[in-house]
Amino acid sequence: MADLFMFLIISAIIFSIGSYGIITQRSGIKILMSIELMLNAANINLVAFSSFNGDASGQVFALFSIAIAAAEAAIGFAILVALFKVRDTINLDNINILRW
Amino acid sequence: MLNKILNLIVVLLLFTVMFISIDDSIKVWSGKDQANEISVETLANGAGGIFTDYIFSFELLSLLLIAALIGALYIAKKEVF
Numbered sequence: 719m720a721d722l723f724m725f726l727i728i729s730a731i732i733f734s735i736g737s738y739g740i741i742t743q744r745s746g747i748k749i750l751m752s753i754e755l756m757l758n759a760a761n762i763n764l765v766a767f768s769s770f771n772g773d774a775s776g777q778v779f780a781l782f783s784i785a786i787a788a789a790e791a792a793i794g795f796a797i798l799v800a801l802f803k804v805r806d807t808i809n810l811d812n813i814n815i816l817r818w
Numbered sequence: 819m820l821n822k823i824l825n826l827i828v829v830l831l832l833f834t835v836m837f838i839s840i841d842d843s844i845k846v847w848s849g850k851d852q853a854n855e856i857s858v859e860t861l862a863n864g865a866g867g868i869f870t871d872y873i874f875s876f877e878l879l880s881l882l883l884i885a886a887l888i889g890a891l892y893i894a895k896k897e898v899f
Binding site for chain 1: 844853861866871875889890894
């Protein structure tokens with residue numbers, strides 16, 4: 719009894735956990751982890767609809783989305799490393815170099 | 819303390835919106851209660867596969883990945899910015 723409704727509810731729960739992490743946490747690495755949770759919730763939706771419709775395109779899009787998420791995580795961690803060299807912290811409340 | 823309660827309320831409202839929209843759209847996809855098994859061969863070479871229909875996107879994605887890798891190394895290696 720694993721119908722499409724269950725997958726959508728699981729996806730919504732994971733997306734809510736990710737958005738709660740983005741709202742509450744102030745550390746850069748935790749926010750990146752929360753972004754990955756939200757992207758994975760979207761991937762669950764893509765794979766579930768693809769599998770229940772019998773069309774392979776959704777899983778191909780999920781694969782592309784995973785690759786984009788890997789590139790985004792690499793860039794995000796590189797930016798955090800550069801910020802840590804400048805400010806000696808990755809607490810995002812102290813990062814205001816793009817503010818004018 | 820009040821801040822955490824407000825954050826929790828916001829996230830619960832977001833989940834409620836998503837739950838209501840999933841529950842209301844149930845008549846669109848009802849009747850699909852059996853998951854089809856999609857093989858790896860279909861995913862690679864079948865209709866809508868990586869190596870047939872989306873081959874250009876696949877190659878473009880490889881270019882994007884190598885560009886992101888080089889960019890990440892460049893940003894992390896630089897002294898100040």
